[in-house]
Amino acid sequence: MPAQPGAEKGQERDSRGNRLESWKEIAGYLNRHVTTIRRWEKHEGLPVHRHRHAKLGSIYAYARELDAWFEGRREEGNDPRPATTGGGETSERLPPPPLLAAGAHEAIHLTGREEEINVLRSSWERTVRGQQQITVVTGEPGVGKTRLAVEFARSISRHATVLVGRCDREALVAYAPWVAILQWIIRTTPAEALRRHLAGVEAASELAQLVPELTSRIHIGDPPGSATPDGRRYRLFEAASQLLAAASRNAPILLVIDDLHWADRGSLLLLRHIIRSTREAAIYVLITHRNDVPEWSSEFRDLVESLRREHTPTRIALHRLSDDDVRHMIEEWIGRDSPLSLTELVARHTEGNPLFIVEMLKHLDETGALPLRQEWHGPLTLADIGLPEGIRQLIGRRLERLDPTTRRLLTMAAVMGREFKLSVIEALVDLGEDVVLDAMDEALTAGIVTEEADAPGNFSFTHALIREALYTSITAARRVRLHHRIASALEQQSSSLESRIPELAYHFGQAAVYRSADKAVDYATRAGDRAVTTLAFENAAHWYAVALRAMNFVASNTDASAKRFELHVKRGRGFFAVGQWASAKSDFEAAASLLDPAEQEKRAELLVRLAETAFWLMDVPAIRTFAGEAQVLADRIRRDDLWADAQAWMASAMVSDGDVLAAIRMDHEALARAGGIRSFGLARIPLTLYWAGQADEAIHHGFQAVETARASEDPSFLLYALQHLGLSLSGAGRFDEALRVFDEARAFGRRCGALPLLARATSMSVAPLLSLGNLKGAMARAFEARELAHRVAFEPPLVSAGIDLLIIFARQQDPGRAETLLDETAQAVQKATGWHAWKWNMRLSQARAELALARNAWDEAVQAATCVIDQSRSRHRPKYEALGLVTRARAARRLGARSAVKDARAAVEAGRRLADPAVLLDCLIVLLEIQGTDALLEEARRTAQRIVRTVSDETLRSAFLTSVGNKASRVLATS
Numbered sequence: 001m002p003a004q005p006g007a008e009k010g011q012e013r014d015s016r017g018n019r020l021e022s023w024k025e026i027a028g029y030l031n032r033h034v035t036t037i038r039r040w041e042k043h044e045g046l047p048v049h050r051h052r053h054a055k056l057g058s059i060y061a062y063a064r065e066l067d068a069w070f071e072g073r074r075e076e077g078n079d080p081r082p083a084t085t086g087g088g089e090t091s092e093r094l095p096p097p098p099l100l101a102a103g104a105h106e107a108i109h110l111t112g113r114e115e116e117i118n119v120l121r122s123s124w125e126r127t128v129r130g131q132q133q134i135t136v137v138t139g140e141p142g143v144g145k146t147r148l149a150v151e152f153a154r155s156i157s158r159h160a161t162v163l164v165g166r167c168d169r170e171a172l173v174a175y176a177p178w179v180a181i182l183q184w185i186i187r188t189t190p191a192e193a194l195r196r197h198l199a200g201v202e203a204a205s206e207l208a209q210l211v212p213e214l215t216s217r218i219h220i221g222d223p224p225g226s227a228t229p230d231g232r233r234y235r236l237f238e239a240a241s242q243l244l245a246a247a248s249r250n251a252p253i254l255l256v257i258d259d260l261h262w263a264d265r266g267s268l269l270l271l272r273h274i275i276r277s278t279r280e281a282a283i284y285v286l287i288t289h290r291n292d293v294p295e296w297s298s299e300f301r302d303l304v305e306s307l308r309r310e311h312t313p314t315r316i317a318l319h320r321l322s323d324d325d326v327r328h329m330i331e332e333w334i335g336r337d338s339p340l341s342l343t344e345l346v347a348r349h350t351e352g353n354p355l356f357i358v359e360m361l362k363h364l365d366e367t368g369a370l371p372l373r374q375e376w377h378g379p380l381t382l383a384d385i386g387l388p389e390g391i392r393q394l395i396g397r398r399l400e401r402l403d404p405t406t407r408r409l410l411t412m413a414a415v416m417g418r419e420f421k422l423s424v425i426e427a428l429v430d431l432g433e434d435v436v437l438d439a440m441d442e443a444l445t446a447g448i449v450t451e452e453a454d455a456p457g458n459f460s461f462t463h464a465l466i467r468e469a470l471y472t473s474i475t476a477a478r479r480v481r482l483h484h485r486i487a488s489a490l491e492q493q494s495s496s497l498e499s500r501i502p503e504l505a506y507h508f509g510q511a512a513v514y515r516s517a518d519k520a521v522d523y524a525t526r527a528g529d530r531a532v533t534t535l536a537f538e539n540a541a542h543w544y545a546v547a548l549r550a551m552n553f554v555a556s557n558t559d560a561s562a563k564r565f566e567l568h569v570k571r572g573r574g575f576f577a578v579g580q581w582a583s584a585k586s587d588f589e590a591a592a593s594l595l596d597p598a599e600q601e602k603r604a605e606l607l608v609r610l611a612e613t614a615f616w617l618m619d620v621p622a623i624r625t626f627a628g629e630a631q632v633l634a635d636r637i638r639r640d641d642l643w644a645d646a647q648a649w650m651a652s653a654m655v656s657d658g659d660v661l662a663a664i665r666m667d668h669e670a671l672a673r674a675g676g677i678r679s680f681g682l683a684r685i686p687l688t689l690y691w692a693g694q695a696d697e698a699i700h701h702g703f704q705a706v707e708t709a710r711a712s713e714d715p716s717f718l719l720y721a722l723q724h725l726g727l728s729l730s731g732a733g734r735f736d737e738a739l740r741v742f743d744e745a746r747a748f749g750r751r752c753g754a755l756p757l758l759a760r761a762t763s764m765s766v767a768p769l770l771s772l773g774n775l776k777g778a779m780a781r782a783f784e785a786r787e788l789a790h791r792v793a794f795e796p797p798l799v800s801a802g803i804d805l806l807i808i809f810a811r812q813q814d815p816g817r818a819e820t821l822l823d824e825t826a827q828a829v830q831k832a833t834g835w836h837a838w839k840w841n842m843r844l845s846q847a848r849a850e851l852a853l854a855r856n857a858w859d860e861a862v863q864a865a866t867c868v869i870d871q872s873r874s875r876h877r878p879k880y881e882a883l884g885l886v887t888r889a890r891a892a893r894r895l896g897a898r899s900a901v902k903d904a905r906a907a908v909e910a911g912r913r914l915a916d917p918a919v920l921l922d923c924l925i926v927l928l929e930i931q932g933t934d935a936l937l938e939e940a941r942r943t944a945q946r947i948v949r950t951v952s953d954e955t956l957r958s959a960f961l962t963s964v965g966n967k968a969s970r971v972l973a974t975s
């Protein structure tokens with residue numbers, strides 16, 4: 001209760017108690033100064049109402065509401081500053097962020113959302129019990145997504161840590177929503193607790209890239225070793241996830257991400273990472289986004305898709321309000337029953353969109369077109385009250401009614417962005433302080449802008465549509481000039497330009513066509529570089545693009561061309577780091593075209609990069625061109641490392657064309673010059689050796705590649721090296737180890753979100769399962785690989801896993817199931833001429849042969865198997881020679897052909913030359929079927945036992961034994 005409630009004044013009474021009619025009366029009632037009261041009203045939600053119909057600024061309050069507020073404030077400890085540390089920290093929530101306080105006094109109570117609030121509540125209860133929850137709120141603009149999220153957040157903010165990140169259409173800072181969230185945690189967590197949270201976080205220093213003030217709050221150790229950009233980004237993501245998880249142990253967390261459709265790609269990836277790695281934490285992720293399609297980027301679609309698939313979030317599709325709700329809103333606004341004609345008019349015209357309703361009521365009030373608070377009779381039409389058709393026009397009308405000075409200032413503000421600072425506006429205009437303040441007051445009262453609770457002078461538009469209406473109300477020419485003036489004012493005003501670089505880059509960038517293009521180039525380059533240091537590669541690419549566009553307005557000379565080169569290389573690297581290879585390639589090519597012929601070293605480096613990019617784009621002729629030229633240059637300037645890398649890419653082209661042995665010779669030369677596997681490019685070598693059946697050497701280099709990759713801390717390098725090691729181990733019958741390596745690769749790939757490589761690892765991991773006869777497990781894996789590959793449109797694992805599935809269907813004696821897949825895969829293989837076509841064709845022939853066998857089409861099986869045998873011999877792929885012979889022997893036997901024995905014997909010979917016991921066992925079994933000897937049976941038993949010994953997993957082992965038992969039970973009988 002307030003200390004000394006004021007005396008009864010005999011004023012009007014209602015259910016909310018005494019009515020107080022002025023600031024002074026409220027101050028008297030609460031026994032505080034008027035300034036304190038106004039501050040409370042502004043920043044802490046003291047319930048004060050405004051008369052809508054009377055002159056601006058007249059207010060009233062109800063004593064009972066004030067009492068309740070005062071009580072609540074006391075319970076809350078009334079302290080928006082950091083919570084203090086103490087013993088039992090289990091329920092120490094952080095103070096609510098400013099956004100919650102800012103919207104505390106909306107004109108109209110939340111109407112008609114009881115059901116939605118209940119859904120949110122029950123998810124929250126599950127969160128409190130320690131289960132991560134996700135809810136996605138969607139709906140059209142203005143339907144009330146933000147409002148719902150904020151109201152819910154406010155309702156639980158006493159017992160929860162609420163964190164809010166908002167995405168903007170023109171986000172200048174990379175990871176903008178996350179910067180806000182992490183900053184709030186870092187700023188408001190007591191130092192002691194923060195230290196504890198970060199104690200176990202390996203790469204806490206990466207967080208300081210996003211929130212520099214971290215280092216001033218607590219001491220942060222050095223980063224653990226060097227890492228490539230991708231690796232560092234991974235560590236940053238891990239650190240952010242761990243910090244959130246640690247904070248959630250003090251109090252459950254509600255994490256609101258508003259307007260996700262505008263998030264930059266980095267923010268989306270970080271969100272996905274956090275969701276994946278905090279599944280066991282008391283964190284409730286509440287996402288809002290618009291459902292109108294033009295706003296959606298492809299990255300955003302991917303994220304929504306993967307959320308749906310992997311986490312099945314609760315979904316709330318916000319519908320428009322019912323006529324009844326519309327009536328409630330009107331009544332709350334006008335303070336009495338709504339005449340039917342008014343309800344009908346508003347409901348029909350707005351179709352229940354809350355933003356539209358609120359704007360319409362404001363419009364009616366402001367124009368006085370309708371005596372809202374008096375009686376009237378008869379039906380109403382739009383024409384009667386001069387209402388425009390759409391929400392945008394309505395907003396336009398409201399803006400037109402503002403004082404011209406206010407409108408002018410707001411237009412400037414709109415050019416600044418959704419959020420703006422008064423000080424910058426003041427610097428732009430030659431108006432007295434009072435004039436500017438009055439204008440802002442008018443805008444505040446009209447509900448066009450709000451002021452940030454903790455930072456007077458920082459404003460934002462109440463709705464994106466309002467800002468848009470202002471921004472588009474002036475000509476492009478004027479906008480460009482305004483951007484320039486804003487940029488210049490910012491530049492002059494800022495004591496530390498460093499923190500304003502993205503803003504400067506944005507405004508100078510918009511104005512480059514008009515003036516100061518050189519500044520645009522400079523700031524945008526710096527903004528890009530900063531984004532790289534915060535590991536926001538997509539954002540960096542954006543800024544480099546801004547700089548490149550501005551270059552069009554800079555005089556061309558040598559410096560300009562050097563600058564262009566630099567920008568293209570930088571942007572190319574950004575794209576490459578995040579797997580956007582086609583974009584990376586065009587940037588590297590553009591850079592190369594700008595180089596002076598004398599700059600050989602730069603050119604050689606660029607060419608190696610281009611070869612690597614061409615590899616990922618599966619463009620064999622391009623690999624050859626780039627790598628070939630790179631080698632000539634590398635030799636000339638004596639850069640062995642570059643030469644070796646180029647040689648490895650050359651070899652990869654050779655493999656792709658099917659000359660495996662030549663590729664291995666080239667690989668050996670590369671290894672000799674580089675002194676071992678020292679780069680990503682060289683890490684392909686074990687794979688080629690595996691194909692050629694040289695398992696031991698493949699394993700040796702495989703381990704070395706993994707070791708180098710681990711030290712490099714580059715996730716894609718590690719993922720790439722692990723999958724080749726897994727295959728090599730599998731090819732040598734070390735199935736247990738192979739499966740473990742694949743498990744690591746897949747878990748790692750999932751965590752760092754490297755989908756193309758994850759799809760590849762998953763597809764390769766089918767091999768050991770298939771060898772062990774675990775058809776069910778292999779099938780699940782192959783489907784998973786295809787699904788992942790589909791998602792990123794990455795062809796190789798799609799085709800490869802498709803062929804595996806065909807073989808699995810055949811071995812399950814279910815050839816009918818293969819029909820459509822066979823057509824689809826055959827077409828894909830056909831299309832892929834030039835990229836490993838020989839290998840895919842050979843494997844596809846094997847699948848066809850096995851399917852024919854399953855259909856009892858013996859002639860067809862013989863034909864297809866003959867294809868496999870011929871190809872594998874000419875390409876040196878001994879495993880498929882053995883498999884082809886096994887299949888042909890079986891088919892020939894059914895045809896009663898004598899060649900069956902010959903084929904089966906040849907198969908055993910081929911099998912014995914291989915390191916893979918699973919293939920050998922198949923060969924032995926087929927010969928046993930035709931012409932068994934005791935010695936042969938003994939060899940088959942020994943081989944089976946050898947396999948059993950390498951499999952420690954009980955289920956896998958028994959699946960293997962069953963599959964052998966089905967084929968040849970004799971092999972399992974003890975001798």
Ligand SMILES: Nc1ncnc2c1ncn2[C@@H]1O[C@H](COP(=O)(O)OP(=O)(O)OP(=O)(O)O)[C@@H](O)[C@H]1O
Pocket residue numbers: 106108109110111112113139140141142143144145146147148259290329354355356358463464465
């Ligand atoms: N259920 C409601 N009851 C009362 N007012 C509401 C309700 N829902 C929304 N509003 C009001 O309508 C306006 C628009 O709502 P809000 O900003 O939440 O929409 P949104 O769906 O987030 O729009 P956008 O897609 O543009 O972000 C706000 O002034 C808000 O206070």
Ligand SMILES: [Mg+2]
Pocket residue numbers: 145146147258259
């Ligand atoms: Mg919103």
